[in-house]
Amino acid sequence: MSKKETPLFPLRKGQHTRQAHVDLPPGTFEEEHARQGFYGRTTHLYRLHPVTDWTRIEGPLRPHSYDLNGLKPSADEAIRASMFGSTEAAFAPICLLHNSDVALHWVVPSAMDFFYRNADGDDVYYIHAGAGKLETTFGALAYATGDYLVIPRGTTYRFLPDATEQRYLLIESFSEVTIPDRNQLGPNAIFDPAMIDTPELEPYDATPKEWAVHIKRENQITKVFYPFHPLDVVGWKGDLTVWRINVKDIRPVVSARYHLPPSAHSTFLATNFVICSFLPRPFEEEEGAMRVPFYHSNIDYDEVLFYSAGHFFSRDGIGAGMVTWHPQGIHHGPHPKAIPLSRTKDRTDEVAVMVDAFRPLHATPAAALVENVNYWASWK
Ligand SMILES: [Fe+2]
The missing domain is CATH 2.60.120.10 (Jelly Rolls)
Structure with a gap:
């Protein structure tokens, strides 16, 4: 959003209210x-x-x-044609609307036995229904209904949902997602940054096993395999990470x-x-x-x-x-x-x-x- 341009002329014609949205002329x-x-x-x-x-x-x-209730991955041709990336049973976002800046997907995940990395954009999830654990490069984060999860482009992650019904809206952003300036409202308005949760590192899983990371780039999946658990980060510092805010805290x-x-x-x-x-x-x-x-x-x-x-x-x-x-x-x-x-x-x-x-x-x-x-x- 750019700054308001200098008004050209505050013209008024006919019946109007001077204060927008208040005391409309009767019958208008x-x-x-x-x-x-x-x-x-x-x-x-x-x-x-x-x-x-x-x-x-x-x-x-x-x-x-559109009524998304009941929409889930299936062999239906229209649904297959709308999966722009992963088509795995546990994680197959169904795209609904898209342009070159943003794509909106409906995600009905189950526990993923692989990791995912979006190299096309940032992933913002809104958890409409469900809860679980999100494992990421930066650590793990518990999530629940009403959460926004912001996952920066290039983060390796997977969902481990609980046994309840899972329905997520995924807003995929092809540019970096930020938050608006609070300006005269001050830094603690709308939501206090202290209400943000970030992932916590967990003990490393050293079980010998082959692990897969599915990377999406230009809506194509490349699978990279490792002989060790890909979340082997034992520490990090910086200001780029996964974060969570619940709508109740906005x-x-x-x-x-x-x-x-x-x-x-x-x-x-x-x-x-x-x-x-x-x-x-x-x-x-x-x-x-x-x-x-x-x-x-x-x-x-x-x-x-x-x-x-x-x-x-x-x-x-x-x-x-x-x-x-x-x-x-x-x-x-x-x-x-x-x-x-x-x-x-x-x-x-x-x-x-x-x-x-x-x-x-x-x-x-x-x-x-x-x-x-x-x-x-x-x-x-
Ligand atoms: Fe509107």
Whole structure:
């Protein structure tokens, strides 16, 4: 995200509110038309109809929704064609959406008897369901539902999940993943860096055995074999490592008087995309302040939302384990029931992960397999 450019002119025409998202002219619906996500030049349009009240859409530019519940590796041709790398039974990420900056995968792992190394990018896992132990070059880390695991490119690792159901969203980043500047919020806001956990070294396993490391480079797997356990690191120093933060330890910034944009919920940054976490929080309390996301044409970003837990107040008919994808160029906004519903509630208990991608995303055959093809009509 680049810095806001100098405003050209604060023009106003017709009916409008001076303060965005507050006290809309009666009978109007606010649309935000903005550049650079929520950072750039912005105009608010006051319309007589929700901009999502279309009767039909012809052509490829439709909002999409996918139900990932039940999606798992199989011999299905569409699923095989969407595995961009490892196809081992224990670890076969199924890609759903991708571009040259980021790829989103669904991972249903079991205990791996080999190690994996991604030479294409950083791996950010969101643990939607399950728990276990992650073994890495830097040591081992216990993980549980709601964790983000950040694994830098080139790290050797494997999952040893427990016996419960395992469902992970993998956000593969082809650039280095960092965290946003806290600026005036201070270094301990949103999450305190002291809440981050890093791996602990374990005693070396000297059992003689052949071990395999499966390396992914340009989505092709190379298998390297060793006569010793590949995690033979007995010490390390530095500032590049695997780390973990749970969404429970992320404390969202809110305003009682103003609906903050999604960018206020940014958790990770990378080149040409951002990962945000929408977490349980109170709604705006001032009369007249909007409580639901405004209609918008986020014209510079494709927006992907993964719904993990709670009630998704702005989306009717969307449940845990589902994904929506709103491509740039077509509007989106709250579902019709969301606006009156938000007036009856004091808070949201949603847990959702958003990926905003600067370049258009492309869906895989696996995504098509689990698509709700009528999602475009869900605002009716
Ligand atoms: Fe949006």
